[in-house]
Amino acid sequence: MKLFGKNHLILCAITFMILFLMNYLGNDQADKLERALMIGGAGVIGLSIGLLIMNKGKNDKTPPQDFD
DSSP: OOTTSHHHHHHHHHHHHHHHHHHHHTOOSTTHHHHHHHHHHHHHHHHHHHHHHHHHTTTOSSOOTTOO
């Protein structure tokens, strides 16, 4: 999956909505909006970092030698 491509942006939006709604609807504290926004944003950032790491070695022509 290309980083910041169409599929990545759709997956980020879905991840943010799920995390935001889970935290906003399930929280009864006074700062539930701020917490839900921070957790949703952190989930999207974590997803992007994971995809960046995964795509970094995807087309590597020189893999490590004797990796067993």
